[in-house]
Amino acid sequence: MTTTRRTILSLAGAAPLALAIGNPAGADPGYAKVPDGLKPGGELDKFVAELAVKDEFSGSLLLTHRGRRVLSRSYGMANKALGIPNGPDTIFALASVTKVLTALSVVQLVERGKLSLGAKLGPLLDGFAPEVGEAVTVHHLLTHTSGLGDFHMVPGFWETARTWSSAQQVMDGITQIIRGMPVTFPAGASHAYSNAGFHLLGAIVAKVSGLSYYDYVRRNVFRPAGMSSSDFYTKPQWLTDPRIAHPYTRPESGKQVDDIDSRYFIGTPAGEAFCTCADLDRFTQALLGGKLIDAPFLQLYASGKVPMPPPPGTPPLPGPPPVTLQCYGPIGTVASGQWTFGHGGGSPGISTNLEIFPDSRWTSVVLGNYDPPAALPIARMARQLITGQS
Known part of the structure; x- marks a missing residue:
C-alpha cells in the first residue's frame, strides 16, 4: 500500500490504540493521569505524523x-x-x-571504590x-569543564580515523590525538562541550576495570x-545488519544520501552506541x-553541577525559560517545577533524544536517522505536554 498524507494521519488517530497503548484505560490506574495530548491521536501523535508527511522526521x-507504554510510533525507512x-x-x-552510558560506567566505578x-x-x-595531566580531574571530564574540545576537529582526524580497523585502534588512536590537543581554558574555569x-x-x-571500554558497558x-539489542556495532555490521537504521543526511545538493561510508x-565513549527505543526505556x-x-549514586549522577545556557538557536517555549544544568554526563532541566535529565545527540543522518522524568516516572525516547535537529521538536513537545506547560 502506498503511504499518503491521509493514511499517515489516520494512523495517528483512533485506529491503532491496541498497538500504541501497552495498557488501555481502565487496566492501569495511572493511565487516567496521562495527558490527552500524549495519548494516541493526541497532539504529539499528530505532530510527529505531520513531520513524517513532510519528510522531516524518520525514526x-x-x-x-x-514503565508502561503510552505511545509508540515509527516512520520512514531504516534502509x-x-x-x-x-x-x-x-x-x-x-x-x-x-x-549517559559512559558517565554511568564512571559513576559505577566510583560507587565500587575503584x-x-x-x-x-x-x-x-x-x-x-x-x-592537562596535573590539573584535569574525573569531575572536570564528567562536567565538560576540562578545557579539552572536540577531537573530530583536529586537522587530519577523519583521514586517519578511516584507516582504523579495530576497536583498539580507535580507542588508542583517539587518545593519542587528544594528547596533542591544547586546552582552551584552565580546568574548572568554564564549561565547553567536550x-x-x-x-x-x-x-x-x-584502565580501571581491566576490560575494554566496550566490554565494560556490555557487561x-x-x-x-x-x-538485548544494544551494542557498539562496527561499521561492517552497520552496513550489513538489516535491523540497524542507516543515517540519511541531506548535503547542500538537497538529495538525501546514506552517510555510513563516512x-x-x-x-567511541563520546558517541555511537546503538539502541532501540525499548532498550533505552x-x-x-x-x-x-x-x-x-x-540511590545515593543515582542522585550524584543525575543532579546538576554546572549551570548551562540554552543551546544557541533554540526557540523559546511558553512560560518561564527552563533552568539547565550539567550533571555527571546527563543534562538536567527544571521545567514547570519538574526535574528532568537526559541527553540529545546529533551528527549527519542521526538525531536522538532521551529524557527521563524521575518524579512523574515518564520516559521520552526519540531516535531518528535524519539530520539534526529532527528529534528535537518532538522531544520538546513531549516535555511540554508531560510537564503541563501551556
Missing part, C-alpha cells in the same frame, strides 16, 4: 509512564536501498546519547602535558538492564530501579 518514538522500514525494533545510532571523582588525569592515563573529555572517560573505564550496563570502524527503568547504581 521511532516511545513514551512510557511508570531505503533495501526497502526496510523503521519499526519499534529498529536499532539506531545514538550519537551523543552514548555519553575510582575517585577527584582523581587527576595524569596518573590514570600517561602522556599528557602537565597543564567530546575529547568523554573519550578519555572511556579510556579511564578501561555492566547493557546486560543488567536487559538491553564513519569510522566503531563508535529499559535502561531508564533499571537506572531508576536501582539495578545499575544505588
Whole structure:
C-alpha cells in the first residue's frame, strides 16, 4: 500500500490504540493521569505524523509512564536501498546519547571504590602535558569543564580515523590525538562541550576495570538492564545488519544520501552506541530501579553541577525559560517545577533524544536517522505536554 498524507494521519488517530497503548484505560490506574495530548491521536501523535508527511522526521518514538507504554510510533525507512522500514525494533545510532552510558560506567566505578571523582588525569592515563595531566580531574571530564574540545576537529582526524580497523585502534588512536590537543581554558574555569573529555572517560573505564571500554558497558550496563539489542556495532555490521537504521543526511545538493561510508570502524565513549527505543526505556527503568547504581549514586549522577545556557538557536517555549544544568554526563532541566535529565545527540543522518522524568516516572525516547535537529521538536513537545506547560 502506498503511504499518503491521509493514511499517515489516520494512523495517528483512533485506529491503532491496541498497538500504541501497552495498557488501555481502565487496566492501569495511572493511565487516567496521562495527558490527552500524549495519548494516541493526541497532539504529539499528530505532530510527529505531520513531520513524517513532510519528510522531516524518520525514526521511532516511545513514551512510557511508570514503565508502561503510552505511545509508540515509527516512520520512514531504516534502509531505503533495501526497502526496510523503521519499526519499534529498529536499532539506531545514538550519537551523543552514548555519553549517559559512559558517565554511568564512571559513576559505577566510583560507587565500587575503584575510582575517585577527584582523581587527576595524569596518573590514570600517561602522556599528557602537565597543564592537562596535573590539573584535569574525573569531575572536570564528567562536567565538560576540562578545557579539552572536540577531537573530530583536529586537522587530519577523519583521514586517519578511516584507516582504523579495530576497536583498539580507535580507542588508542583517539587518545593519542587528544594528547596533542591544547586546552582552551584552565580546568574548572568554564564549561565547553567536550567530546575529547568523554573519550578519555572511556579510556579511564578501561584502565580501571581491566576490560575494554566496550566490554565494560556490555557487561555492566547493557546486560543488567536487559538491553538485548544494544551494542557498539562496527561499521561492517552497520552496513550489513538489516535491523540497524542507516543515517540519511541531506548535503547542500538537497538529495538525501546514506552517510555510513563516512564513519569510522566503531563508535567511541563520546558517541555511537546503538539502541532501540525499548532498550533505552529499559535502561531508564533499571537506572531508576536501582539495578545499575544505588540511590545515593543515582542522585550524584543525575543532579546538576554546572549551570548551562540554552543551546544557541533554540526557540523559546511558553512560560518561564527552563533552568539547565550539567550533571555527571546527563543534562538536567527544571521545567514547570519538574526535574528532568537526559541527553540529545546529533551528527549527519542521526538525531536522538532521551529524557527521563524521575518524579512523574515518564520516559521520552526519540531516535531518528535524519539530520539534526529532527528529534528535537518532538522531544520538546513531549516535555511540554508531560510537564503541563501551556
